[in-house]
Amino acid sequence: MTLRFPPLLSVLLSLLLIGPAVAERPNAARIMSDQTIAFLRVADTQDFIAKMEQTSVGKAANDPQMKPFVNGIWQTLKDAAADAEERSGLKLEELLAIPQGELAASVVAMQEGNPGVLIFCELGEDKRVVNRVIEIVENLATNNGALIENEEYKEIEITHIMGNNGPLAICIHDGVLLLSNRIEAVEDVLENWSGKREDSLASDDRFSTIVSASRGTKDEPAQLLWYVNPIDGLRALTRNQPGGSYVMGFLPVLGLDGVKAVGGSQILATEEFDSINHLHVMLERPRTGVIEMIAMKNASTEPERWVPEDVTNYITSNWEVEKTYSALEKLYDSIFGDGKLAEDIDRRINQRANIDFKKEIIDNLEGKFTLVQWYEPPARINSQATFVAAKVKDRAAMQKTLDSIVEALPRLKNVVEKRNFGDATFYQANVGNDVIPDDVPEDRRRRMEARRELRPEPCFGLVGDFLFFADRPGIVEHITMTYGGDAPRLADDLSFKLVLNKLLAHAGERKVAMVSFARPEESLRMIxxxxxxxxxxxxxxxxxxxxxxxxxxxxxxxxxxxxxxxxxxKYLAPSGSIMIDDETGLHLIGFNLKRDSE
Structure with a gap:
C-alpha cells in the first residue's frame, strides 16, 4: 500500500527537519499517543545547531580557509532555489529559520484508514514567514481545485485542505505549528495538549526503554531522538490490504514479531566526545526464529596481525556458529518440513560442489568474523576496497574444500585464476576487457572506460587462519604484506588503543558482541x-x-x-563503536573522539 501525501507537506517536512530551536511545554512525546509507530524529535533546534557548530564538522565548515568553499556551495544551492524564491517572495534562509524550538515528526496508527503523519514545530514570536507559507499553500490548493474549510476544535482553528493529492490539516496553537494528512491526528494532539494523557508515547515501556538506554556516557540528554515500532507499523500499513493478514500471520513463524521496537539518539559536543550515537533493538525473550539466529558471544578485541594500520574501517565480532546454524535449521525445517535444510543443502550444494557443507565449512568456522575497508590509491569513485574474513580451525582442510569447489564447478573454474601472494592463496576472477572499436564516439569511449574502472575483481581464499572474500586483489596484497612483514599494524596504533579503552570502559561487565573502529580522516581524504x-x-x-x-x-x-x-x-578524530547483547536486546553505542584543533 502506498501512502500519498501532498507534495507541499513533504517539502515542509524537509525544511522543518533541518532548520534552527526552545521548548517549555510538555514535550511532544508526552502529548502524542502510544499508537505512534514512528517518531523523530529534536529537543531544541537552536541548541542542536549550536552543538553542531561545536563538532568537528561545524568547526571545519567555519574555518576561515574553508569559508570561501562552503559559501560557494551555499551559493550554488541559492542559485538553484532562485526561481522558487522569486515566485514565492520567500528566501531560503527565511524558510530554514521557521523552527524556533522543539521539532518533531511522527507517524500514528489511526482507528481507520491510512496512518497519520504529524509535524510538530515550535515557532518564534515572529510568525510572518510561516503565515506567508500557509497562504501560498492555500492559494496553490485553491488554484488546483482543492476544497478549503476552516474548522474549530476546542475553540482552536484548523485549516482543512482537501485536494487531489490528499488532505492536509494546518493549525497554529500556542506558538506551535501542526501539520498532518489526517485532521484526526491534529485533533488528538489538541485534545491532550496538557501532556497529562495516560496513553502517551512517553509512557510506553518500549519507548522509555530506548530513551533510558540512549543517553550520553555522563547522562547527557540527547539532542535528537528517534523511535520505530516496526510490528505495529506493519500491522497499520497492511490492515484491510490483500494478503495483509497472511503477512502478519507469518511473522511469528519467522520470529520477527519478537522485534518490539528500534530506536536511538544522537548527543553532540559533550565534554569528552565530538558525538555519541545510540542504536537499540529491543527484542522479546526468549528469542525465536530469525532472532534466535543472532547468537553472538564475547568478541576478541585484539585486531588480527594482518590488519593494516591505515584501514578506514574495522569491524570484528564473535558468533556461536553452531547455535546460529541450529537456529537456521530449526526455522527452515519448521516451514518446509523435518530434515529439509539438510536435504536441500545436500542436493543444491554438496552434490554440485563435491563437498560436505556442514562438516567442511560450518564445522570448520571458529566464530570470529572481521570486515576491513581500505582506500586503494589513486582516488577514484570505487577506491574503497572491502575484505571480509572468517577464522577457520583447520586451514589445510579449508584450502582443500575451496579447491574441490572450484574443480567441481566448471563455470567457476573457467573464470577464476589461482594465485599465491606471500602467505595468501586465493582465486581471483578474470575480468576481461572487450576491445573498444576505434570509431566509437569520444563520449561513449569515456563512458566505457569509466565502467571498466568501476568493475570489481572479486577474490576468495585464505590468508593466515582466515577464509576471506575481497572485491579486488589490491587489498589482498596489502593485507598479506602486513601479515608477513613489518608494516604498521592496527593493533599497535595508539589511536585505536585509545578508542578501544574508552569503549570497553563504557561496556563495563556487559557482554561485548562487536567492536568497530573507523578513521574519518582517511575516508574524507579519498572524497x-x-x-x-x-x-x-x-x-x-x-x-x-x-x-x-x-x-x-x-x-x-x-x-x-x-x-x-x-x-x-586537523579537526577529525577516530571513531569507534561496540554492540552489547543484553536482556533487552542489542544495543550499539558509537562515538567520535573530540580533537583539540586549537
Whole structure:
C-alpha cells in the first residue's frame, strides 16, 4: 500500500527537519499517543545547531580557509532555489529559520484508514514567514481545485485542505505549528495538549526503554531522538490490504514479531566526545526464529596481525556458529518440513560442489568474523576496497574444500585464476576487457572506460587462519604484506588503543558482541582527492554545458577551490563503536573522539 501525501507537506517536512530551536511545554512525546509507530524529535533546534557548530564538522565548515568553499556551495544551492524564491517572495534562509524550538515528526496508527503523519514545530514570536507559507499553500490548493474549510476544535482553528493529492490539516496553537494528512491526528494532539494523557508515547515501556538506554556516557540528554515500532507499523500499513493478514500471520513463524521496537539518539559536543550515537533493538525473550539466529558471544578485541594500520574501517565480532546454524535449521525445517535444510543443502550444494557443507565449512568456522575497508590509491569513485574474513580451525582442510569447489564447478573454474601472494592463496576472477572499436564516439569511449574502472575483481581464499572474500586483489596484497612483514599494524596504533579503552570502559561487565573502529580522516581524504580530480572536474564541466545547477557549481568551485587537506584533517578524530547483547536486546553505542584543533 502506498501512502500519498501532498507534495507541499513533504517539502515542509524537509525544511522543518533541518532548520534552527526552545521548548517549555510538555514535550511532544508526552502529548502524542502510544499508537505512534514512528517518531523523530529534536529537543531544541537552536541548541542542536549550536552543538553542531561545536563538532568537528561545524568547526571545519567555519574555518576561515574553508569559508570561501562552503559559501560557494551555499551559493550554488541559492542559485538553484532562485526561481522558487522569486515566485514565492520567500528566501531560503527565511524558510530554514521557521523552527524556533522543539521539532518533531511522527507517524500514528489511526482507528481507520491510512496512518497519520504529524509535524510538530515550535515557532518564534515572529510568525510572518510561516503565515506567508500557509497562504501560498492555500492559494496553490485553491488554484488546483482543492476544497478549503476552516474548522474549530476546542475553540482552536484548523485549516482543512482537501485536494487531489490528499488532505492536509494546518493549525497554529500556542506558538506551535501542526501539520498532518489526517485532521484526526491534529485533533488528538489538541485534545491532550496538557501532556497529562495516560496513553502517551512517553509512557510506553518500549519507548522509555530506548530513551533510558540512549543517553550520553555522563547522562547527557540527547539532542535528537528517534523511535520505530516496526510490528505495529506493519500491522497499520497492511490492515484491510490483500494478503495483509497472511503477512502478519507469518511473522511469528519467522520470529520477527519478537522485534518490539528500534530506536536511538544522537548527543553532540559533550565534554569528552565530538558525538555519541545510540542504536537499540529491543527484542522479546526468549528469542525465536530469525532472532534466535543472532547468537553472538564475547568478541576478541585484539585486531588480527594482518590488519593494516591505515584501514578506514574495522569491524570484528564473535558468533556461536553452531547455535546460529541450529537456529537456521530449526526455522527452515519448521516451514518446509523435518530434515529439509539438510536435504536441500545436500542436493543444491554438496552434490554440485563435491563437498560436505556442514562438516567442511560450518564445522570448520571458529566464530570470529572481521570486515576491513581500505582506500586503494589513486582516488577514484570505487577506491574503497572491502575484505571480509572468517577464522577457520583447520586451514589445510579449508584450502582443500575451496579447491574441490572450484574443480567441481566448471563455470567457476573457467573464470577464476589461482594465485599465491606471500602467505595468501586465493582465486581471483578474470575480468576481461572487450576491445573498444576505434570509431566509437569520444563520449561513449569515456563512458566505457569509466565502467571498466568501476568493475570489481572479486577474490576468495585464505590468508593466515582466515577464509576471506575481497572485491579486488589490491587489498589482498596489502593485507598479506602486513601479515608477513613489518608494516604498521592496527593493533599497535595508539589511536585505536585509545578508542578501544574508552569503549570497553563504557561496556563495563556487559557482554561485548562487536567492536568497530573507523578513521574519518582517511575516508574524507579519498572524497577530498576525488572532488579535486580531473575526472570529476570533467564530469561537472560536461554537464555544465546543459545544466544551470552544474554551471553554477563549476563557477563556484573554480572561484573558491578547496584549501589544503590539512585544514580539514586537523579537526577529525577516530571513531569507534561496540554492540552489547543484553536482556533487552542489542544495543550499539558509537562515538567520535573530540580533537583539540586549537
Amino acid at each position: 577530498y582527492e576525488l572532488v579535486q580530480a580531473d575526472t570529476t572536474r570533467d564530469f561537472i564541466g560536461r554537464r555544465a554545458e546543459q545544466n544551470d545547477f552544474f554551471k553554477s557549481l563549476q563557477g563556484n568551485l573554480d572561484a573558491n577551490p578547496l584549501p589544503d587537506f590539512g585544514v580539514i584533517s
